[in-house]
Amino acid sequence: MSTHKTIIIGTGPAGLTAAIYLARANLNPLVIEGPEPGGQLTTTTEVENFPGFPDGIMGPELMANMRKQAERFGAEFRSGWVNKVDTSKRPFTLTVEGLGELTAETLIISTGASAKYLGITGEKENIGRGVSTCATCDGFFFRNKKIIVVGGGDSAMEEAHFLTRFASEVVLVNRRSELRASKIMQDRARNNPKISWNLNRTPLEVVSGPLGVTGLKVTNNETGLEETIATDGLFVAIGHTPNTRFLDGQLDTDETGYLLVKPGTTETNIPGIFACGDVQDHKYRQAISAAGTGCMAALDCERYLEEVAH
Structure with a gap:
């Protein structure tokens, strides 16, 4: 040898x-x-x-x-x-x-x-069709669109903040009501008028149509009911x-x-x-x-x- x-x-x-x-x-x-x-x-x-x-x-x-x-x-x-x-x-x-x-x-x-994925239905099938794990790579494609970012750590706050340069609205979804992110990162995200919050929601399924992602189905952990949040893109930021x-x-x-x-x-x-x-x-x-x-x-x-x- x-x-x-x-x-x-x-x-x-x-x-x-x-x-x-x-x-x-x-x-x-x-x-x-x-x-x-x-x-x-x-x-x-x-x-x-x-x-x-x-x-x-x-x-x-x-x-x-x-x-x-x-x-x-x-x-x-x-x-x-x-x-x-x-x-x-x-x-x-x-x-x-x-x-x-x-x-x-x-x-x-x-x-x-x-990249860590959520492991939910419709996620892997829609990579490149609205599902991404890299805001700096793909944010540009979502000009004036509504985007969801899933995650509660510093990288999720950072991605959400970055995506507001392009998106009309960024919705942060996290399965717990509190976030793991450092206080400074949380404050920056909370002070950004383009970021809205959907906490205490567990992602269940990526909903898509012929042109790509149309929504994210979640369980509202407070009520136990299922909801669908409309979106044009989903960024998974869980590390x-x-x-x-x-x-x-x-x-x-x-x-x-x-x-x-x-x-x-x-x-x-x-x-x-x-x-x-x-x-x-x-x-x-x-x-x-x-x-x-x-x-x-x-x-x-x-x-x-x-x-x-x-």
Whole structure:
């Protein structure tokens, strides 16, 4: 079994950018793509804020282009699910479903974060048809429309506040009567005249027609009755889960599971292992910032390999 110079786990904008840079540096990276190649962008329809595309580009097309670019320079792609990584000895060993054991001198972790969904009827079927988990990605498409934001934490307040730039009205729905959000975020939302509140409501079903989402069916927890709140769009803002479980706690994370990197770098606590994209960024979560950290990870990785060689 030959040892790869570097293996990249994940194929969102971060992993693919890292692959482009490493392939151009003649390091022949092996990229392992999981069951959702392209990451969260493949669930987005049109991407209008990625520089260089004045007319916008479809999310899946942008990811396909990035992959082609990496392949053109010699990156190798294989499909599999990484079950385990052994970081205790070098080279690092990966146990990959469908591919067996692979070894690498360096690793780039770009496994992203998965948006949490409500798990209600009509939700998954309407992603891209009015249901979204990213206000900065999709808010623009809801100019002068009525939108619902579901959630009670800081991210829900932030998304609701941001969406008032576009929407005619934003309704905040939360299943409890009190919110988890910090007081400052709650106050900002309450002081925004475009935001109205529907608290103590449990979402039951996303209602849709031929053109997309038309409403959200909820249970009024005070009366026990079902109600339907009319809306043109539904933003689910109940958080993200970083995809780090397969690492089994071998790399340092924050309390919510995001990988920690040394400030200004993509270096984790284990030399030779780098992290980029949403798996280490819970703040910006944009395709362009993920791509930027992918570039950083590739350059950090290249430098590390040079230093080890000497």
